[in-house]
Each structure stands twice: as C-alpha cells, then as structure tokens.
Amino acid sequence: MDQSENRFYREPEGAAAHGGPAFPCHTNPRPxxxxxxxxxxxxxxxxxxxxxxxxxxxxxDEGCSSEDPEVVERERQEFAYMVAKNAYRYADAMLRxxxxx
Numbered sequence: 001m002d003q004s005e006n007r008f009y010r011e012p013e014g015a016a017a018h019g020g021p022a023f024p025c026h027t028n029p030r031p032x033x034x035x036x037x038x039x040x041x042x043x044x045x046x047x048x049x050x051x052x053x054x055x056x057x058x059x060x061d062e063g064c065s066s067e068d069p070e071v072v073e074r075e076r077q078e079f080a081y082m083v084a085k086n087a088y089r090y091a092d093a094m095l096r097x098x099x100x101x
Contacts, residue, residue, distance in 0.1 A: 019043025019095045047091035048084075055083045055090075 022043045041049075059079070064072050 018045075019047070019098070022046035044088070044091045044095060047094045048087040051090045052083060052087045055086055059083065 020043055022041050022045065059082070064075050066072060066075075
C-alpha cells in the first residue's frame with residue numbers, strides 16, 4: 001500500500017524522527033550505508049507495536065453500543081484507528097525521551 005493511501009500511518013521526516021531501524025542488519029551488503037540496506041521496521045514501528053497490546057487490553061472492555069452489524073463494524077474500525085493512532089503517539093514520546101536521555 002502506498003503510504004499516501006494509508007490513513008493510519010504517516011512516517012515522520014528523517015531518520016531521527018523514526019529512530020532508525022529497529023533491528024539493524026549486521027550483514028549489511030554495503031557497510032557504512034545502513035540507510036540504503038533493507039532494514040524492515042523502524043524503531044518507531046517497533047515501539048508502536050509493543051504498546052498496542054496494552055492499549056487494546058485497556059480500551060477493549062467497553063464493548064459495542066449496538067447490535068446492528070453496520071454500527072458494530074463502524075465502531076470496530078473507529079476503535080482500531082484510535083489504537084493505532086495512540087500507539088504511534090506513545091512511540092513518538094518514547095523516541096523523544098530516548099533522544100533527551
């Protein structure tokens with residue numbers, strides 16, 4: 001999926017904004033050019049993924065306000081969006097704290 005089509009995620013600009021690779025490759029085919037080598041998820045993605053389970057556990061107890069399948073689906077989508085958005089907020093806060101330390 002093209003990043004411009006993804007409403008849940010926007011990569012911040014620059015390596016400092018996303019913390020660089022979460023798991024840098026030690027067998028980099030181009031030593032000294034870490035950014036050019038495929039690295040997988042960023043540290044920002046990793047932090048967001050780690051906090052998502054807690055966010056789901058904390059907020060998922062609220063349940064749905066309706067038995068209408070359309071309402072249930074809309075509320076599930078809104079919940080997923082809220083969790084993803086907040087997970088990246090926490091990830092950004094962790095990166096800022098990491099940078100300040």
